Amino acid sequence: MATFQTMTGAKLPLQLTLFVGNVLRIKIVPGSGELVPFKLSISPDKSLLLTSDDVRTKANFEIYELKANGQGFVRFQAQNAKGTKVGPISVTIKQPLTLPTANADQLALIKLLLAESPSPFSVNYDAKAAKTGLQWMRLVVQNRLSMKSGVVGSKGATSIIDVIKSPGQFKGFEQYPVIGSGQRGLIEDILNIANDGTHLKQKLFYDHVSAVIAAATETAITDPCPTKLLSWRTAGADSPGGAFKLYQNLSGQDFYTIPK
Amino acid sequence: MKVFRLFLVNCLLISSVACVAEPQKESFNVEKTTGYNPVAPALKSYLVGQDATKGQQHLCVIGYVEPTSEGTGKNKIAWVYWREGNRLTLWEPAAEGFEPKDTLKHSRRDLDIAKDVTAKNEAVGSSTYKESIAWVEDVKKDCQKRGKSYEILID
Numbered sequence: 537m538a539t540f541q542t543m544t545g546a547k548l549p550l551q552l553t554l555f556v557g558n559v560l561r562i563k564i565v566p567g568s569g570e571l572v573p574f575k576l577s578i579s580p581d582k583s584l585l586l587t588s589d590d591v592r593t594k595a596n597f598e599i600y601e602l603k604a605n606g607q608g609f610v611r612f613q614a615q616n617a618k619g620t621k622v623g624p625i626s627v628t629i630k631q632p633l634t635l636p637t638a639n640a641d642q643l644a645l646i647k648l649l650l651a652e653s654p655s656p657f658s659v660n661y662d663a664k665a666a667k668t669g670l671q672w673m674r675l676v677v678q679n680r681l682s683m684k685s686g687v688v689g690s691k692g693a694t695s696i697i698d699v700i701k702s703p704g705q706f707k708g709f710e711q712y713p714v715i716g717s718g719q720r721g722l723i724e725d726i727l728n729i730a731n732d733g734t735h736l737k738q739k740l741f742y743d744h745v746s747a748v749i750a751a752a753t754e755t756a757i758t759d760p761c762p763t764k765l766l767s768w769r770t771a772g773a774d775s776p777g778g779a780f781k782l783y784q785n786l787s788g789q790d791f792y793t794i795p796k
Numbered sequence: 797m798k799v800f801r802l803f804l805v806n807c808l809l810i811s812s813v814a815c816v817a818e819p820q821k822e823s824f825n826v827e828k829t830t831g832y833n834p835v836a837p838a839l840k841s842y843l844v845g846q847d848a849t850k851g852q853q854h855l856c857v858i859g860y861v862e863p864t865s866e867g868t869g870k871n872k873i874a875w876v877y878w879r880e881g882n883r884l885t886l887w888e889p890a891a892e893g894f895e896p897k898d899t900l901k902h903s904r905r906d907l908d909i910a911k912d913v914t915a916k917n918e919a920v921g922s923s924t925y926k927e928s929i930a931w932v933e934d935v936k937k938d939c940q941k942r943g944k945s946y947e948i949l950i951d
Contacts, residue, residue: 777917777928
């Protein structure tokens with residue numbers, strides 16, 4: 537029996553999610569006695585476009601390239617001259633997730649959190665711990681703004697952006713809105729995967745970006761540290777010393793406070 | 797007898813003082829660890845991404861086991877020292893579906909030792925990324941002792 541497959545040979549799920557702009561490459565592998573070519577039909581035909589149909593007659597399989605053109609819900613199926621049918625496959629096409637730009641402070645904080653927090657690229661990533669870790673990182677930045685002190689690099693700061701741009705505090709953000717190339721590349725790659733319906737880890741990255749946006753834009757949680765979270769260091773790095781004392785390690789970061 | 801007891805107490809005190817030196821971090825072999833292996837191709841990819849100049853580049857990689865969340869778990873991380881680039885880079889193990897070169901490329905902490913290092917630990921202050929020269933030198937020395945060195949040709 538003919539089947540739709542991914543390019544790596546796995547059977548294509550009956551339901552897919554893509555984002556506008558995604559390009560999906562799939563193949564039809566006929567069953568015994570079945571022959572290519574197959575005619576692909578898409579309904580409705582504007583949200584998903586067939587951009588390439590590569591018939592490999594000798595090897596008896598066919599490769600389709602489909603582009604998600606617009607938001608919507610579509611189905612596609614295929615049939616050969618003998619009436620052998622494949623599908624249907626249902627596709628939900630969404631608009632890509634974008635970072636909210638209405639509030640400049642929040643946008644800067646979102647980018648900082650994306651650059652500094654552990655991401656699903658690593659096996660060390662723990663989605664549940666990451667969510668709390670992001671909220672704690674937001675608290676650090678917020679607490680520095682409230683404190684307005686040279687001790688936490690926020691003397692004279694009047695905004696979140698001031699805190700983030702403070703010299704020597706957050707790598708790659710001193711010239712914000714220009715961001716360091718390493719940080720910029722990481723943010724872009726995280727967003728690209730979050731919006732790539734053909735990527736195996738798309739949902740994990742999408743949920744991570746959503747958690748970052750939530751941590752930066754929703755009401756802050758209550759600070760768990762009685763003397764306020766005031767800094768973080770990547771787990772494995774040295775402690776800052778001086779008055780800073782470790783509060784807790786969480787989600788790949790060591791969080792610090794200054795005891796009274 | 798009294799003198800002997802005093803002698804014994806002093807011995808215990810001296811030996812316990814000798815033992816309070818900070819224990820070494822637990823290390824691991826990146827070559828044998830999923831998420832890092834194969835190491836050399838990942839290092840080469842990193843060097844190309846950093847626009848390393850042509851010729852032999854020398855790197856050292858040391859893996860450390862770091863406790864997590866109040867000691868309830870352990871994570872593996874590694875530090876990569878690149879001699880010619882004078883950089884120290886955090887390398888977290890790649891998740892399934894990604895290659896080791898991906899997490900090295902996307903390191904959360906890629907330090908320029910010329911710019912991101914302070915003379916003393918106190919000068920780090922509230923910086924989330926700067927390190928003291930003493931700490932950097934300790935990592936480099938430990939890498940020579942317990943890590944693995946690589947020569948990668950950029951042509």
